[in-house]
Amino acid sequence: MKIRSPRYHRETPQRYRLEAAKTESGKVYFPPRVYYPGGEKAQPYKMSDRGRVITYTVIHTPAAEYSDLAPFAVGIIELEGGGRITAQIVDVDPSEVKTGMRVKVEFRRMRTEGDEGLLCYGYKVVPE
Amino acid sequence: MxxxxxxxxxxxxxxxxxxxxxxxxxxxxxxxxxxxxxxxxxxxxxxxxxxxxxxxxxxxxxxxxxxxxxxxxxxxxxxxxxxxxxxxxxxxxxxxxxxxxxxxxxxxxxxxxxxxTGEEATFALSTAADTEYEGYNGITFPGLYAMMARAHMEKYGTTLEQLSQVAVKNHANGALNPEAQYPFPVTLETVMNSTMVAEPLRLLHCSPIxxxxxxxxxxxxxxxxxxFKDHPLVVITGSGHATDTIALHSREDITTIKAARISAEKAYKMAGVGPADIDFAEVHDCFTIAEIMVTEALGFFEPGKGGPAVEAGETSREGSKPINTSGGLKSKGHPVGATGAAQIIEVTRQLRGEAGKRQLDNPRRGLAQNMGGSGGSSLVHILEVR
Structure with missing residues (x-):
């Protein structure tokens, strides 16, 4: 599937800088939303780049865009101060990934797409 | 009405x-x-x-x-x-x-x-998750259920053997269903040694394309x-539908499927029955962990007891709560947009007494649970024979 640049660049603040939103009650929404449940007000919130692995898997049969990377680890990461992301866990042998492992978010190249060879970036996590 | x-x-x-x-x-x-x-x-x-x-x-x-x-x-x-x-x-x-x-x-x-191609199909299916915040980061559908499986295993002690026994049971049922895609039995050893897809899930923990x-x-x-008097009359007595967040990581608890629980509660209330009143069920075993988690969400077993229930044979055709007599998505196949209707067909056939070699002994009330994505939506129907 080809990503056209408007669709890609809309997500830049989130993928490049982990920009989220925090509501008055302290709940973190990533990405920020147009409307928050209960009509709560929210302020821009930059999520921490430190967190820990809640759960993970090692993908052996990826979608076409990631076929060059397999096998690779992907997990749900809970970030310090709130917010959860799904991210690839890299710079570590997938067999050494563990639940509870502390990780740091890094800015990485994800893939190239489309006829124009659009370079796509985003976040991955590495062991801290 | x-x-x-x-x-x-x-x-x-x-x-x-x-x-x-x-x-x-x-x-x-x-x-x-x-x-x-x-x-x-x-x-x-x-x-x-x-x-x-x-x-x-x-x-x-x-x-x-x-x-x-x-x-x-x-x-x-x-x-x-x-x-x-x-x-x-x-x-x-x-x-x-x-x-x-x-x-x-x-x-x-x-x-x-x-x-x-298989890779294209993997991508198409991944659009049922959050394309920008799950799929973009490389997670696949087997991967999402694999992460749920790991969390369930770590919280409750659910074992790989139990995950595998779901496949063994469903293939044993599907072997008696001439319309199934894979109408043959498989052994525990075959399931546990099949190709790795998304750890800990192997190929035979996954429903097919x-x-x-x-x-x-x-x-x-x-x-x-x-x-229309040619068949015993089967009536839909309860219908429930619920949603949950699109991304798995947005849910407070990934060891349960909340949309399945709430859709079931709505259907039970409408039908005026509870989990104990259901004689048998077709549930959405897109991955074997899903069957275990759904049977817990439907209230058939306590949280964490779905795995032991499979191991004890409670969900086999001879057990107290037969699950997926059709072979389930695992053996019958999973053409994703058609599965929910096929579940209603199996429940209807069982209630009519037209389920052939896999016929249960005079069931009166059955349930069908159909799930979208990683549990972002769930529908439950309760059917009774009159």
Missing amino acids: REVAVIGVGIHKWGELWDMSIRDMFVTAARNAMDDAGVDHIDSMYIGCMSGGLFAAQEHLASVMADYLGVTPAAAARVETACASAGLAVRLGWMEVMSGLSDIVLVGGVEKMTDI TDGAAAVILCPLKLAREK
Whole structure:
């Protein structure tokens, strides 16, 4: 599937800088939303780049865009101060990934797409 | 409000059907359902299909199918809630008949999944998750359920053997279903040594890629009593539908499927029954961990006891709560947009006493649970024989 640049660049603040939103009650929404449940007000919130692995898997049969990377680890990461992301866990042998492992978010190249060879970036996590 | 009966069911042999188009499959299942019911027309129809566009490069299925089924100008709509699309079609048809708007409504689903490569299909399926914040980061559907499996295993001690026994049981049932894609038994050893897909899930913990369609005819119970007397009367007594967050990582607890629980609670309330009153069920075993988590969410077993229940044989055909007598998605196949209707067909056949070699002993009340995505939507229907 080809990503056209408007669709890609809309997500830049989130993928490049982990920009989220925090509501008055302290709940973190990533990405920020147009409307928050209960009509709560929210302020821009930059999520921490430190967190820990809640759960993970090692993908052996990826979608076409990631076929060059397999096998690779992907997990749900809970970030310090709130917010959860799904991210690839890299710079570590997938067999050494563990639940509870502390990780740091890094800015990485994800893939190239489309006829124009659009370079796509985003976040991955590495062991801290 | 009118009570709604299931008067016809239609399906065909599922598999990698390279000689059949998306319209061939749906029309075959739909004609079989109309013949089973003995109806020569329909007032309207709802067609579940997750992605005619990505899988078969065909949208506007409402008109495609009304045309090729020869029922134009009948009203028709294609509806979508990912892998729960046909469950939604059933619910919408049930609502239309119950309300009095129409009398004879065809509900069903179809998916043509083998016209594209496996990698393309993996991508198409991944769009049922959060494309920008899950799929973009490389997670696949097996991967999402694998992460749920790991969390369930770490919290409750659910074992790989228990995950594998779901597949062994469902293949044992599917071996007795001539319409199943893979109608043969598998051993525990085969499951546990199959190709790794997304750790800890292996190939035989996953439902397959399937071409197939299924269809059901609904009408008011009163009309069924007067005109459609060829089969024991099966009535939809409860229907429930619920949603949850699109991304798995947004949920507070990933060891339970909240949408399944809430959709079941709504259906139980409507039918005036509880989990103990259900004789058997077809549930959405897209991955074997899903069957374990759903049987817990439906209230059949306490949280964390779904795995031990499979191990003890409680969910086998001879057990206290038979699950997926059709073979489930695992053995029967999983053409994603059609699965919810096929579940209604199996429940109806069991209640009619028409389930052949896999027939249970005189069941009176069955349940069908159909799920979209990683639990972002769930539909539950309760059916009873009158």
